Amino acid sequence: MTSEVRQIDVDYIARVEGEGEMHVKVVDGVIEDVQFGIFEPPRFYEAFMEGRPFSEAPDITARICGICPVAYQMSSVHAMEYAFGMSVTGQLRSLRRLLYCGEWIESHILHMFLLHAPDFLGYESAVHMAADHKDVVELGLRLKKAGNAIVTVVGGREIHPINVKVGGFYRVPTKKELETLVPELEWARDAAMDTIRLVSGFTFPNVEQDFEFVSLSHPLEYPFNEGRIVSNKGLDIAVSEWNDFFLEEHVERSNALHSRIRERGAYHVGPLARYALNFDKLTPAARDIALEVGLGPVELNPFKSIIVRGVETLYAIEEALRIIDQYEEPASPAVEPNIHAGVGHGASEAPRGMLYHRYEVDGNGRILKAQIVPPTAQNQLTIEDDLRVVLEDSLELPDDELTWLLEQSIRNYDPCISCATHFLTLNIERISTK
Amino acid sequence: MALPKLAVYKFASCDGCQLSILDVEDLLLDIASVVHIANFPEASREVIEGPYDLTLVEGSITTPHDAERIHEVRRQSKFLVTIGACATAGGIQALKNWKDTDLFTSTVYAHPEYLDTLETSTPVKNHVEVNFELRGCPVDKMALVEVVAAFVQGRRPNIPEYSVCVECKRQGTPCVMVSHGTPCLGPVTQAGCGALCPSYNRGCYGCFGPMESPNTEMLAAAWQRLGVSHRGLVDAFRGFNAYAEPFRITSDHHEALAVAKGE
Known part of the structure; x- marks a missing residue:
């Protein structure tokens, strides 16, 4: 018997935030193994937070991710507030949503224009793409800047904002400061619609999966910081019940823990999940344009996540404009916590999906135990499932095209491997025994 | 004349400092017109081989593999700039330098034997010669532009050292x-x-x-x-x-x- 080995190696999957590896093994046209591994050097956040004051959680956990620091700040402050039995309401709560709108806009636009669109248009990067489509890249950069401007005004700076604290903020913006954002956001609303129409014209591989979508759900609004954890397959739990229904596993191929739903397995967090579970909470304009460009209220093709990111961007712009319009400067920038021993849970919707934090604190407010479950860790198994589905449909492709398509499948999830732990090595092994 | 070749490398970090390059929205395409972005995986699939004229290094050294890799990065780099608190000082993950790594690992991971990690998180300068350090957690994006501009113009970056x-x-x-x-x-x-x-x-x-x-x-x-x-x-x-x-x-x-x- 002769055996022929066909193998492709890509040492680093580009245009993702971090360092990961993929290994694919195909024997006689049958997929034997698909592994998406993460070799980001571990940084041990949960361990070194032990003993630190509760008040540092938003600043320290922000450093897990330079792309979505606000998400870490939001999940951590909500968890601490849960532990202290307090809640932040009114304009302070709205300001938190506004800050999150800014992060969704800049993160979604970064991914759509600079990381993902080059795949659909066949360019190595946005800089290469700019040679032929300068106006498109410039549109993206200007939209991104509009999102960053929100984070800068409310948070102090776009990466690792300094203004978030347990109980609220160090200083709240004046109405006037927020109003300076309005003209550009009004431009951005139209630009986001143009963007949605543009990306919906891309060619999408016909791939669908019967995902279990998981996201927060709130009775009144598209979810950012609060709500119950729900799924399209019957899950409906309080955030505090996370560990009763989800399981984190340490597998050899990854420095990020894999999450699964107990007794069920892989699930999907992120824009597609939020959209499917909260479509009715979008603004009318966001719903209308989604339907106009051919999305259903549920979208099962992960390649179309780029359109859904556009829809969520439009939502975030409109929500930001609403919050600014209704803003009145609160009397105090923060509510003082009543520090006592306790356990706190917080989940918020990072651009890439649900981010869960749990802390135990002692009577002096020092952290005894921390647990952080980032969205990319939760999506790892689902990403592997997608790779399998894409592979099955595309085995006839030559290695270079197949490699690119598989990379693109991973990028559908806008994976943030820094978060999940980071180094993507793509390794396709094809063995023929005939 | 060929543009100077720029490379961006990542070690243990959050990506925030290299993201600052993409965050200079108004200047990103201008930067791409004065340096050739030859190796920047977070932004591009294209990898052009070294040596590189200007290398930006983000992140600290925390694994045996990275302690080797940084030497290869140095060999490929004519002028090496470390960016951010991780690369210049070890970062927040250097808190592990005061703790027992085995205990740390078992706090987070069920199977510590799957991991390969050093006892310490250390700045790049502890391992190889560094030509310039840009501080910050994160770096200031305009300071990063200044570093690239100064390099292109052949002068020392104008970065404050006062308080x-x-x-x-x-x-x-x-x-x-x-x-x-x-x-x-x-x-x-x-x-x-x-x-x-x-x-x-x-x-x-x-x-x-x-x-x-x-x-x-x-x-x-x-x-x-x-x-x-x-x-x-x-x-x-x-x-x-x-x-x-x-x-x-x-x-x-x-x-x-x-x-x-x-x-």
């Missing part, structure tokens, strides 16, 4: 320690952020690391007069630049005092 206090005075921000008794690391921290925290009514927490000649003990004494304990001082100096020498010495000193006093 955050100078920035507050220049902006007219009232001193948070003097005016409302808020402990602030500004007097010993390098400028570069625009004295952001004091302008938001909070004390500086040291993102840019120690300024050129920090009098940390004098500041520690001032904090104690505001009621901060030795343990509180350890927390403050053991932050995002914990392993930078002046901050490390100060936190170790106050940790010993905290233990002696039973804090």
Whole structure:
């Protein structure tokens, strides 16, 4: 018997935030193994937070991710507030949503224009793409800047904002400061619609999966910081019940823990999940344009996540404009916590999906135990499932095209491997025994 | 003439500093017109082989593999600039340098045997020669543009080494320690952020690391007069630049005092 080995190696999957590896093994046209591994050097956040004051959680956990620091700040402050039995309401709560709108806009636009669109248009990067489509890249950069401007005004700076604290903020913006954002956001609303129409014209591989979508759900609004954890397959739990229904596993191929739903397995967090579970909470304009460009209220093709990111961007712009319009400067920038021993849970919707934090604190407010479950860790198994589905449909492709398509499948999830732990090595092994 | 080749490498980090390159929205395409972005995986699939004229390194060295890899990066780089608190000081993950790594690993991971990690998180300069360091957690994006511009123009980057206090005075921000008794690391921290925290009514927490000649003990004494304990001082100096020498010495000193006093 002769055996022929066909193998492709890509040492680093580009245009993702971090360092990961993929290994694919195909024997006689049958997929034997698909592994998406993460070799980001571990940084041990949960361990070194032990003993630190509760008040540092938003600043320290922000450093897990330079792309979505606000998400870490939001999940951590909500968890601490849960532990202290307090809640932040009114304009302070709205300001938190506004800050999150800014992060969704800049993160979604970064991914759509600079990381993902080059795949659909066949360019190595946005800089290469700019040679032929300068106006498109410039549109993206200007939209991104509009999102960053929100984070800068409310948070102090776009990466690792300094203004978030347990109980609220160090200083709240004046109405006037927020109003300076309005003209550009009004431009951005139209630009986001143009963007949605543009990306919906891309060619999408016909791939669908019967995902279990998981996201927060709130009775009144598209979810950012609060709500119950729900799924399209019957899950409906309080955030505090996370560990009763989800399981984190340490597998050899990854420095990020894999999450699964107990007794069920892989699930999907992120824009597609939020959209499917909260479509009715979008603004009318966001719903209308989604339907106009051919999305259903549920979208099962992960390649179309780029359109859904556009829809969520439009939502975030409109929500930001609403919050600014209704803003009145609160009397105090923060509510003082009543520090006592306790356990706190917080989940918020990072651009890439649900981010869960749990802390135990002692009577002096020092952290005894921390647990952080980032969205990319939760999506790892689902990403592997997608790779399998894409592979099955595309085995006839030559290695270079197949490699690119598989990379693109991973990028559908806008994976943030820094978060999940980071180094993507793509390794396709094809063995023929005939 | 061929454009200088730029490479961007990542070690243990959050990606925030290299993301700053993509965050200079108005200037990104201008930068791409003066340097050839030859190897920047976060932004491009294309990898053009070295050697590189200018290399930006983000992240600290935390694994045996990375301790090897940084030497290869150095060999490929004519001018190597470390960017951010991780690459210049070990980052927040250098907090593990004070702990037992085995215990740390088992706190987070069920199977420590799957991991390969060093006992310490250390700055790049501890491993290879570094030509310039740009501080910050994160770096200031315009400072990063200045580093690239200065390199292209063949001059030294104009980056301040004085303290955050100078920035507050220049902006007219009232001193948070003097005016409302808020402990602030500004007097010993390098400028570069625009004295952001004091302008938001909070004390500086040291993102840019120690300024050129920090009098940390004098500041520690001032904090104690505001009621901060030795343990509180350890927390403050053991932050995002914990392993930078002046901050490390100060936190170790106050940790010993905290233990002696039973804090």
